[in-house]
Amino acid sequence: MSSPVLSPETFETVVVAGVGLIGGSVALGLRERMLSRHIIGLDASAGALEEALALGVIDEARTAPGEWLRSADLVVLAVPVKVLTSLARSLAPYLAPGALITDVGSVKTGIAAEFEALGVRAFVPGHPMTGSERGGVANASAGLLENAVWVLTPTERTPLTALSRMRRLVEQLGAAPVVMPPDAHDKLVATVSHLPYLASLALTHMVARDERLSLLAAGGFRDLTRVASGDPRMSRDMVVENKVALREALHSFSRQLAHLADTLDDPEELLLAASEGKRTRDNLPVVKRSLLPPKYDLVVAVPDKPNQIGAITRILGEASINIKDIEVLAIREHGGAIRLGLEEAGDVDRAAALLRQEGYATRNRG
Amino acid sequence: MSSPVLSPETFETVVVAGVGLIGGSVALGLRERMLSRHIIGLDASAGALEEALALGVIDEARTAPGEWLRSADLVVLAVPVKVLTSLARSLAPYLAPGALITDVGSVKTGIAAEFEALGVRAFVPGHPMTGSERGGVANASAGLLENAVWVLTPTERTPLTALSRMRRLVEQLGAAPVVMPPDAHDKLVATVSHLPYLASLALTHMVARDERLSLLAAGGFRDLTRVASGDPRMSRDMVVENKVALREALHSFSRQLAHLADTLDDPEELLLAASEGKRTRDNLPVVKRSLLPPKYDLVVAVPDKPNQIGAITRILGEASINIKDIEVLAIREHGGAIRLGLEEAGDVDRAAALLRQEGYATRNRG
Incomplete structure (x- = not known):
């Protein structure tokens, strides 16, 4: 028995608000898979819009919201979390009732509540779990979304039809939709994304205090601190927005570390811990799904x-x-x-x- | 004024005790740069020796120390830290007085003291800061040592002539020698190598407790936990051997993390911390020296x-x-x-x- 193949929903006019790495990648994905007819980029930065036009990422550029938004049947908010709610407020008056609205922010509770308060019903909060050290529309690519987990976080009031349209769109872009409530998402990303960032940052700060350390830092340290090399402002905004869940994750991390420190006196126990860690890590979907080394x-x-x-x-x-x-x-x-x-x-x-x-x-x- | 070019010291008979990733890479480096005439692999594992012979890494295989060692003018101990001192004891009776002896262990205080106790004078403890997730002689390559920092940790009794010979050998292998006392080395690697391993392990343990976490783990998490994917036994031995320094590093790490947790309520301060972290990380020698992205x-x-x-x-x-x-x-x-x-x-x-x-x-x- 094969599951029914849903024909893709295509969109007449798509608005990508924020033409950066992720917004640009969504636009390119829609374009390459022929899911949209016309893509309008909305951005406060004229430079980003020009670049997006030149790269063929968008068809039309807009620097401010307005009546023109009513023609959109898909609106993707792809700005940093810090300005997400103010963008939501400025767009809300112009959104057509039938339009599918989503965002790509890395923290979900706040924006979900905001759109509820604004009375926009067909909003499905989303978070594609992907990215790159190099930001900006110049580094956007449809491939960035392929095989990525894309979390959708409907609230109790999100219409299931909107959720189902959004799920289909995510699949059409080559990503894997995963549905959970906003607060569950925020707790989980605190652990797998925001805590690792803080840990990585703490390690770089230790090195900053002793130059000899930077000399001895080898490949492992480089890998471990890669996330500390992202845009400082975006990283800061992301963790501050999710600070409650992040503090809980930090406590849990401290307990794990303290437990491991104890096992330094119990080598058999530490060996089990090391083996379990390797097994868990090697079986992560992001590890197994990634490009397999050829045989x-x-x-x-x-x-x-x-x-x-x-x-x-x-x-x-x-x-x-x-x-x-x-x-x-x-x-x-x-x-x-x-x-x-x-x-x-x-x-x-x-x-x-x-x-x-x-x-x-x-x-x-x- | 140019510095005097030292002609390379070549070795008649080299013994590599432990033909794994690092021992094999040293052998290949010596061979490719024509620094040795004959390379003998010493290993308890007949399989490893066979593989090393088949790959052309060594010329001759031995499974146990003996009188034959007297012909060696360079002996490299390249076994896991846990068996390093017992290997040192079994080799010591056969070492020629003029032979240069070194090791590649990741913790230095213990082995330095051991060779002193054994009365082997021309021993220069060493630690090439390089490696690979994939161990074994099959993954060995001369390139693994190139541009790597190679720490040499003489004691007060190490003859300066031996140190100078060893420094020259390291340079000839394409690596960068850095000289410091054994205890300084152990404190530094606790921070840049052993602490990151424990932090990475703790993160994988958090994920092991909740399957939804593994689904959301993306590229950043994958990078951060790469070191947890190494050989569990070798990783365990490494951190246990250095547990005193590692506990100090853990305390310091906890303080850094606690400080960062505080700055979650002070976004301006956190932005400075994030910027400083990025600057430090992007300027690490291992980052800057690595393959530059083409323009x-x-x-x-x-x-x-x-x-x-x-x-x-x-x-x-x-x-x-x-x-x-x-x-x-x-x-x-x-x-x-x-x-x-x-x-x-x-x-x-x-x-x-x-x-x-x-x-x-x-x-x-x-």
């Missing part, structure tokens, strides 16, 4: 000459060896290394032989 | 057909456009996207035009 890897050392990537792929292309994945492992002064992900085990040996013939050093990987 | 990026959408990487690089190769970097952004059921890093701004426009001619969709990136 057949070949690492090629490349000299510091122009267009080595082109030369290597040409050699393999001529031999009809399909490159499934490619990664530049390192670019150094005296050359670097490239990892090739190949389709079959036999490809690795063939590719290695061909590349060696041409003077490249190669190494197989597990 | 001129072009993203190409690729359909789900064989050898798209080859086709794209061929098109650019024929137009003599040099590809400096390439990254597979996503592989999905219906195709994916590839980011190309190009040398010049003009290249992006030319490449985009050529690729569009061939039916590819492209997008420029900041």
